[in-house]
Amino acid sequence: MERTNPATGETTETYDEHDDGQVEDRLSRAESTFETFRDWSVAERETKLATVATLLRDRTAEYAELMTREMGKPIAQAEAEVEKCAWVCDHYAEHAGRYLQDERHPSPPGSAVKTVYEPLGPVLAIMPWNFPFWQAFRFAAPYVAAGNVGLLKHASNVPGCALAIEDVFRDAGFPDGAFQTLLIPSDRVETILSDPRVKAATLTGSGPAGEAVAATAGENLKKTVLELGGSDPYVVLDDADIEAAATTGAWARNLNGGQSCIAAKRFVVHDAVYDAFIERFVAAVESLTVGDPTDRDTDVGPQARQDLMEGIHEQVTESVDAGATVLTGGEPLDREGAYYPPTVLADVPRGCPVDAEEVFGPVAAVYRVFDEEAAIEKANDTEFGLGASVWTNDLDRGERVAGRIDAGCTYINELVKSDPRVPFGGVKQSGYGRELAEAGIKEFVNRKTVWRQRAEKSDENEVPTE
Structure with missing residues (x-):
């Protein structure tokens, strides 16, 4: 993968793609990390996200310059993008616990019924180059806060950004397998999405890319969120x-x-x-x-x-x-x-x-x-x-x-924008599902019903119903 400065046309750096062995190592690490990471309390995950936000702000100049070199974003806009990523981390560091709190339901005497929100596992994110940090953090902050682990397949022209995002999660104290980058071309996505260790996928990109991901995920009965094109x-x-x-x-x-x-x-x-x-x-x-x-x-x-x-x-x-x-x-x-x-x-x-x-x-x-x-x-x-x-x-x-x-x-009387506090997504050929806010963090969770019944002798003639 070559990093080419679009302002000059010069290739400034080359990155090696991850081979099959490296991809396998990362999938295995994601699976094993999830088994322990899912047991972290929401408060622990919130604390680490707050640290991510601090690191992003400390590294604003570094990350903004990286975006500008790789995809040509004006430097002031790149700095604003880093700040927005810190903001989404702040948001879930403050609100994830409330979004994921148990939901109680009416139930008969002697019972208690609730819905709990449990993570699914490794989530694959296929992200574009236009907002190379924000697109990744828009997915990462809520899904990691919910206890999932992330696998980022970023656009091939922003490999430096992809690796920097992996670094910042590790440096904040998340386990090595909680957020990993896969330096792979698009033609290897289908194989990874089909892998049983990957439980769900999200994509921001073109209509044809969304159709391909949705088709593969559908064949394997995996949940997807798609944010596609717009006019x-x-x-x-x-x-x-x-x-x-x-x-x-x-x-x-x-x-x-x-x-x-x-x-x-x-x-x-x-x-x-x-x-x-x-x-x-x-x-x-x-x-x-x-x-x-x-x-x-x-x-x-x-x-x-x-x-x-x-x-x-x-x-x-x-x-x-x-x-x-x-x-x-x-x-x-x-x-x-x-x-x-x-x-x-x-x-x-x-x-x-x-x-x-x-x-x-x-x-x-x-x-x-x-x-x-x-x-x-x-x-x-x-x-x-x-x-x-x-x-x-x-x-x-x-x-x-x-x-x-x-x-x-x-x-x-305002331009369209994404905001961590409100759901974001489209209809028709612009995709389905929602990102951000409470809706976003609940896209990739198991909404599990838990019914507690006081132990009593049952009526032997009672017929269970569905």
């Missing part, structure tokens, strides 16, 4: 604060170089405010600084790989050929590195690539609609259903419109 609508109604909508929209589309499942991608704007929004939106997009990701003044760095940048440009070119109009951007920058400028397309034809596909880069598609009903219809005109934003000064109206948009999360 989030950003709906601007006629009574919206246009300045706020345009300014936030520019950031919502271009944060992390536009490489985000929950980035605003399709801007659905009411005709009454369309011209005013376009003027301010294009100006806000053009004000973003594209440049060296190690420079603190940079807003948008390079795309994570040269081939990814070329794929984005192909989607733009085909859409323009189909009739879309370029308002700004639209051509790779003439400089070293995988740089693509923030781009805005209008007059976007239905079915062209930027309309029908997920565009995983800094390209915004803008649509003019003539009423609220048309805005809702266009927002739902996608196979995806991850997030959505609605902009209006009437919050009741905003909630009503948000309620009719098919998405896992909807935000009114």
Whole structure:
């Protein structure tokens, strides 16, 4: 596995893949570690997570620079990502015990019935490169807090990040097998997921990758959580604060170089405010600084790989050929590195690539609609259903419109974001299951019913029922 700096195109380091023997050692260690780790109290696991949070903050500069070198994230955004990882550890260090406390149920006299939440075992996580620390910690913090052990198959272009995450759990005092990285290519995932020692899997990635993981897991009757692609609508109604909508929209589309499942991608704007929004939106997009990701003044760095940048440009070119109009951007920058400028397309034809596909880069598609009903219809005109934003000064109206948009999360007068305190996930082709908050920690547990009955002589004629 090669670590290539996308800002320069230079290969800076090479990592050896784990061979079959090394993978076997890690699977065996995960299984044996789980047998003792599952007996740790929730309080013990919470204490170790708090230590992870402290180590992350102590190592912010180191880990941020690592992300920037491997996938091109602007350094200030990389530092914010490390802090967010510490936050999710703080959250479960404080709340895991409450989320997992026994649930009592009504029962007959002389009995007590409850549900307890027990860990499943080793969980395989297949994670992407776009948020190389956050994606892993979003899975690791709740699942380890619940007593599971983690196996991380990270994207092949961020091996340094993957190994650093393994280090921080070990350095915090977790057992060696509680969180391990597998440096393997994607074509070896099926074999590992089929292994009986792996009890469940979670994936954040593309639709085809999700289908493959779900198929293998289904054949082996294993639970999965999938967070797949998104083509989030950003709906601007006629009574919206246009300045706020345009300014936030520019950031919502271009944060992390536009490489985000929950980035605003399709801007659905009411005709009454369309011209005013376009003027301010294009100006806000053009004000973003594209440049060296190690420079603190940079807003948008390079795309994570040269081939990814070329794929984005192909989607733009085909859409323009189909009739879309370029308002700004639209051509790779003439400089070293995988740089693509923030781009805005209008007059976007239905079915062209930027309309029908997920565009995983800094390209915004803008649509003019003539009423609220048309805005809702266009927002739902996608196979995806991850997030959505609605902009209006009437919050009741905003909630009503948000309620009719098919998405896992909807935000009114705000960009879509993940937050440890609330469940996160999608519908339709954006996947299933939820991460974060109480819902997330309970995805990979055994909800076990425990019935306690006072010992009494039973009626010999009593017939048990199911």
